[in-house]
Structure formats: C-alpha cells, structure tokens
Amino acid sequence: MLHTRNHQRRGAIRIRQLNAARQSGVALVVVLLFLVAITGISVWTARQSMLSESMARNQMDQEAARQAAESALRDAERDIDNAPLGALMSNASCARNTAVTDNYGLNPSDFTSDCAKGLCLKDDASYSATNWDTATSSNTGVAEPWWPTSKGGLWNDDPDTKPGRSPVTSANCDTFTGGVPLGTYTGVPPIKGVAKQPEYMIEVFRRKHVRINLDETRVTSTGDKANQWSIMYRITARGFGYSQRTQVVLQTVFFP
Template identity: 30%
Template sequence: MKQQHLQQGFVLVTSLIFLIVLSLLGVMALRGTLFGERMTANSQDLFSAREFAELALRDAERDILGLRFDGTTYCRTTSTTVCATARPENTRPKEGANDEAPFWLASSPEIDDVALENGGLNADVSVQGVYTAGSAAACGMPVWSGADWQDNANPARSCAGTIGAAVPTIAYGTFTDAPFNGPNGTVRPRYIIEMFKADELNISPSSNKIFFRITAVGFGRTQGVAGRTSVTLQSVFSPN
C-alpha cells in the first residue's frame, strides 16, 4: 500500500510538469503569432508608404509641367478653366505643349522667379516647395533633411545655415487637384522640388537644359515615438 501511494504522487508531479511545459509552449506559440502579425502589419505599412511616395513623385512631375492629374487640363486659372490653387504668372507653363518647350529653358527670364532659396518659407502656398541650387548651402544640410514633412518627427527637422527654420513641402494634389484615397489615418504624401540649371551641375555652360530633383515622402498609418512611418524616394526629372 505504501509503494502504491508513492507511485500516485509521482504521477501527480509528472502531470504538473507536463502542464507547465504545455503552457510554456502555448505562450511561446502565441507570442510568435503576435510577432508575425506585427511584422506583416509593418511590412504592409511600409509598402503603402512607398506606394504613396511614388504617387507624390508623379504628382511633382505634373506640377512642374503645370498639368492636372488627368493630364488634360492645366491647373491654372485661364479664361476657360479655374484651378483651385493657381500658380502665379510666369511660374509654370500656361497652355501646354506650345509653352512648355520655351518655358523650361535656362535662358528664359521667368525661370529665376520659379525657385526660391528658402522654398517660399512664410510665403503664399502658391510659391512654396521649389528650391534653387543654392538652397542646400543656405539650409546647411540637404534641403529634405531640414524640411517640414508634417510627420510629427521627433526631434523636429529644421534647416540650420542662413535659413534657420523648417522649410515648406508640398502636399500631394495641391497644384494638380489629384484626389487622395488613402486608408483612414493616412496623411497625404508630400514632396519638394529642387531646380538646377546645366551650368550649376558643371554641364556644358551653353546648355539651356533644366533639371529637377524631386524628393517625395509617403506615409503609413503607424505613429511611433520618432514620428510617423515614412518612405522617402528621389528622382531627377527634365521636361526638355
């Protein structure tokens, strides 16, 4: 009888050990599942942010050309069309193909009115977001590093140098009337444009070509301590 009693106690202890092991395995499996779901969610968030950054790049190209998002109507107020946010005179092509070629030449007198060293800081939105070749020096860093992307970055970005403030960026659709149909909680992507004449890039001084470096940032829905999830893309664009 004494031997049987001891054997029953051993079974109880063994059962408890098995239960503890099974519980630990269950907790580890649950944690692994949650970790996998977080990784998937982060990947989807980054993928969405990259897609939105791509949209902003294309929107910036249309902005440079003065095109609406549908490619058929120019986004500026004329005798026949009305644009919600019109560019000032001589800062964008007015009527399309006939104006684009002569407009985007380094020798065109209107070109010097398009880009501003501080990107239109504290100016009307209609002249914001387009920078000169000297903007980086005035900012004391690459312009995009001192720009206000409105992503709640911590610490907040700001130019040093002679500008000494966060310079403006352009929200997707501002000058093209392009709609943005992102998921709830997603903010519009933004971009800046830097304009370079050929001689400023040490290309043939006789060239009239103009180049634009576009920096676009797309955002996800996740907001962390350092700011909102974002993806930054750059491209170089020349309309002629």
C-alpha cells in the first residue's frame, strides 16, 4: 500500500512538472509575441516620425524656393522702374544705361532673341508655334524663353558667364545672356541659406486696348490714351530652395 502511494505521489509530481513546463512554454511564446508586436509598433512609429520630418523639410524647402522667386519678381519690377535713371544703383553689379524714348520702362529695342541681359524678344507668330512636346535643348524654335534649358529655354545656368553678386563685380555686364541674378541691377543683397540665388527674365509685348473699360480712358497707369500701343512686360522668376533641385517658377505681367 505504501509503495502504491509513493508511486502515485511521484506520478502527481511529474504531472505538475509537465504542466509547469507547458505553462512556461506558453508564457515564453506570449512574451515573444508581445516583443514582436512592440518592436513592430516602435518601427512603424519611427518611420512615421521620419516621414513627417521629411515632409516638413520638403515643405520648408519648397516655401524657401517660392519666397526666393517672389523676391526675384519684385526685383525685376524695380529693374524696369529704375531703368530710365541710367545710373548704377548702390551695391548693384551693372547699370541698364538704356536710352528710352519715354520716362518709364525699358527700351523695347534692347530686347533680343537670345535674352541678352535678361531681356527676351520673341515675336507673336513664334509664340503661337510653341510646343512643349517637341521642344528640346537643340530645338529652341518651338520653346519659350523661360522654359527649362532641356526644353530649349534660355535661362543660361552657367554662373561664370554672369555678373558677380557675392562679391559684387561688374564682369560680364555687357555680354551675359539668360536669367538675371537677384540684385544685379538694383543692388538687392543676396538671399541667405538658399542653394542658388533666384533669377528673372523679362519679355516685352506691345498691345492695344489694354485695361480699357467704360470708366477708364487710359491704357496704362502712365497716362497713355486709349487706342494707342501699350508696352507691357512678362516677368518670369525662378527661385531655389535649400537644395538646388528644389525650384519654383513664378510669372507675372507688369505695367510700368
């Protein structure tokens, strides 16, 4: 009888040991599953944080490029308004020295097909023939001046052929073509932090009946009479962000 009881006791102990082992195994599996879940959540959170940071950085970069382009637009307007003065502005690299027949704006005869000094000329018939699909770096006949260089545009991305801004130098004032670096003719200081200073181009158009209505007898703000030819300018500005790959192009029509 004693032997039977001892045998039963030993059997019960083995059963408890086996149950404990099974429970330990289940607990280990549960703990491992929790660790995997926590690790997955941590990795996902880290990736989301990095993605949000990247999006915020890209947004800041885009905004910096947009503000730089806005600055170039305003600089071009000052360039047009100051041109008749014919004087070298403080801290400017070059002076327009343009002979104008009126007391405002740029001289239309200074505009050329190669955008010399940032002044671009393209006849109306050529504008109607522009085609983005067929434009290439070598096929400039179907491109507008402000298009990218790869599409036949005339920006001229070689800074060594343009007037210096930092430091200020008058080199290439009479020979450069393409976009005008910020402050070249106005003396506006360079923008800090951007990969490249913004630039602008100016195109000239002659139109009749511009801004004419029942209450207005003037074509432009300078007092031209109705039914006369009016000169307007299309300004295209290109700004860069903290990376030169981030670019924003803005365009406006300006009446002097």
